[in-house]
Amino acid sequence: MTFTRSWELKMLNARKTGLVFMESFIKVIAVFSLKKGLGSLRLTQKASLYASHQHLLGILGTKGRIVKYYDVIIVGAGIIGLASARSLKSKQPNLKILVCEKESEAGQHASGRNSGVLHAGFYYSPESMKAQFCRDGNIQLREFIRSRGIALVETGKVVVTKSEQEEKRLEALYERGITNGVKLELLPANQLEKFEPLARTTNTFLWSPTTAVSDPKSVTRALVEDLVSHGVEFNFSTTITEAQKGRAFLNGEIIRYGHLLNAAGSQADRIAHQFGVGMQYTMLPFIGLYRYVEKTRFPLRTLVYPVPHPLNPFLGVHFTVTHDGLVKIGPTAIPIVGREQYKLLSNPKFGDVKSTIRAAISLITGTKHNVRQIVASEFPKYSSRFLVRESSKLVPAAQAIKGWGVKPPGIRSQLVNLKTGELVQDFLIEKGEKSTHILNAVSPGWTSAFAFGGHVADQALLDL
Numbered sequence: 159m160t161f162t163r164s165w166e167l168k169m170l171n172a173r174k175t176g177l178v179f180m181e182s183f184i185k186v187i188a189v190f191s192l193k194k195g196l197g198s199l200r201l202t203q204k205a206s207l208y209a210s211h212q213h214l215l216g217i218l219g220t221k222g223r224i225v226k227y228y229d230v231i232i233v234g235a236g237i238i239g240l241a242s243a244r245s246l247k248s249k250q251p252n253l254k255i256l257v258c259e260k261e262s263e264a265g266q267h268a269s270g271r272n273s274g275v276l277h278a279g280f281y282y283s284p285e286s287m288k289a290q291f292c293r294d295g296n297i298q299l300r301e302f303i304r305s306r307g308i309a310l311v312e313t314g315k316v317v318v319t320k321s322e323q324e325e326k327r328l329e330a331l332y333e334r335g336i337t338n339g340v341k342l343e344l345l346p347a348n349q350l351e352k353f354e355p356l357a358r359t360t361n362t363f364l365w366s367p368t369t370a371v372s373d374p375k376s377v378t379r380a381l382v383e384d385l386v387s388h389g390v391e392f393n394f395s396t397t398i399t400e401a402q403k404g405r406a407f408l409n410g411e412i413i414r415y416g417h418l419l420n421a422a423g424s425q426a427d428r429i430a431h432q433f434g435v436g437m438q439y440t441m442l443p444f445i446g447l448y449r450y451v452e453k454t455r456f457p458l459r460t461l462v463y464p465v466p467h468p469l470n471p472f473l474g475v476h477f478t479v480t481h482d483g484l485v486k487i488g489p490t491a492i493p494i495v496g497r498e499q500y501k502l503l504s505n506p507k508f509g510d511v512k513s514t515i516r517a518a519i520s521l522i523t524g525t526k527h528n529v530r531q532i533v534a535s536e537f538p539k540y541s542s543r544f545l546v547r548e549s550s551k552l553v554p555a556a557q558a559i560k561g562w563g564v565k566p567p568g569i570r571s572q573l574v575n576l577k578t579g580e581l582v583q584d585f586l587i588e589k590g591e592k593s594t595h596i597l598n599a600v601s602p603g604w605t606s607a608f609a610f611g612g613h614v615a616d617q618a619l620l621d622l
């Protein structure tokens with residue numbers, strides 16, 4: 159007893175026309191063949207496949223265990239996973255989506271520990287996903303924030319130079335921004351006072367009016383509420399340990415899926431490897447420390463950034479004005495061993511030690527980065543005094559402020575290509591069997607999330 163090709167087509171047509179009795183028939187066949195040993199296993203697999211396409215819950219799996227079916231399983235309730243779920247639901251409202259998150263709440267890692275800056279999009283090379291998603295994501299995130307009544311402070315941002323040598327790089331940054339379609343002005347130093355009286359520059363500076371700040375935690379909360387109200391299911395405190403070929407194992411249960419979206423942030427390479435995807439990549443974590451004072455003690459108006467170092471993938475230590483009345487200096491980008499090692503002296507996981515060593519060796523032996531320069535410039539920033547002294551080159555008044563507080567750090571896991579010894583600069587999305595893997599959702603991932611999620615949703619829908 160086998161299904162012929164034309165039989166299969168009839169079944170699919172029946173599904174499309176919504177003949178409910180066909181579903182029951184399929185299930186009866188599946189149960190019967192399992193119990194009596196009639197027919198081949200392929201029959202039961204096909205039966206459950208057809209049935210699963212009908213969004214049926216509680217069908218029988220091949221091992222006779224009760225399984226659930228979702229059109230899409232999303233691994234990770236960070237901003238990228240949540241924004242992707244939102245886009246999928248808006249494109250296909252009937253999709254059955256499950257978001258699995260290993261923590262007890264959404265946004266416990268990078269998405270809840272970042273600077274909360276809506277970047278304008280002028281740093282990134284014009285052909286990159288970063289340039290496109292950041293520019294479009296800034297507009298979309300802004301709309302969402304406004305529509306939910308979340309704090310949004312239109313601070314704008316100045317980029318200043320510390321020496322004559324940086325002037326050419328600042329001009330190149332300006333050209334890039336214009337090419338990327340970002341609103342930006344290159345202005346003489348004598349106009350800086352109008353935007354930020356406390357900042358200093360050499361000859362010129364950049365003014366970015368579309369840079370703003372908001373509250374990442376409120377954004378995450380609002381997104382989860384929205385998704386729940388649109389029928390997206392969440393499993394918190396649930397780690398996906400094994401997934402491939404349409405089945406995921408979680409909490410001892412098998413869940414079948416049509417497509418798996420790997421938005422696991424700093425753990426995304428590990429999930430991808432289970433699918434044989436992105437085998438040449440691993441993560442290298444960098445800890446981002448912040449110091450802060452109340453704005454009443456240090457009345458900075460706007461964000462003040464340095465010109466980024468060409469060999470360093472990060473933007474450099476900067477001043478941020480927060481949505482809740484603080485002025486922050488940071489983040490650092492100090493290499494660290496553990497991907498979630500927020501306390502310096504806590505023990506990193508063995509797997510993290512192994513992958514960090516591999517990544518570090520690959521960078522050191524490669525020719526693409528000056529690792530010595532990164533280490534030499536970043537490690538001293540553990541010292542609060544050093545950090546403040548360095549940043550006072552942008553805003554001299556910072557030096558006089560005493561009693562900087564310590565904010566919870568964030569960890570930026572940057573993807574390393576082990577074949578080339580290179581830190582991957584752009585976002586990276588790779589497809590696998592029934593799966594899409596987001597492998598390098600680094601900054602400006604928070605700003606970019608809605609545009610990024612839209613693109614990822616389109617990729618996933620091609621499979622469904």
Ligand SMILES: Cc1cc2nc3c(=O)[nH]c(=O)nc-3n(C[C@H](O)[C@H](O)[C@H](O)COP(=O)(O)OP(=O)(O)OC[C@H]3O[C@@H](n4cnc5c(N)ncnc54)[C@H](O)[C@@H]3O)c2cc1C
Nearest residue numbers: 234236237238260269272273275398423446568603604605
């Ligand atoms: C210090 C710092 C400052 C930054 N500043 C900015 C900024 O100002 N502006 C900006 O645009 N971007 C900024 N970024 C970047 C931005 O925060 C990230 O790009 C973005 O948050 C990435 O989101 P994500 O959803 O991919 O990752 P995450 O937020 O890390 O989410 C991944 C989730 O997956 C979960 N997970 C992992 N493995 C599993 C598993 N096996 N099973 C179930 N769940 C799993 C994790 O628990 C986590 O919640 C900053 C980042 C850092 C660290």
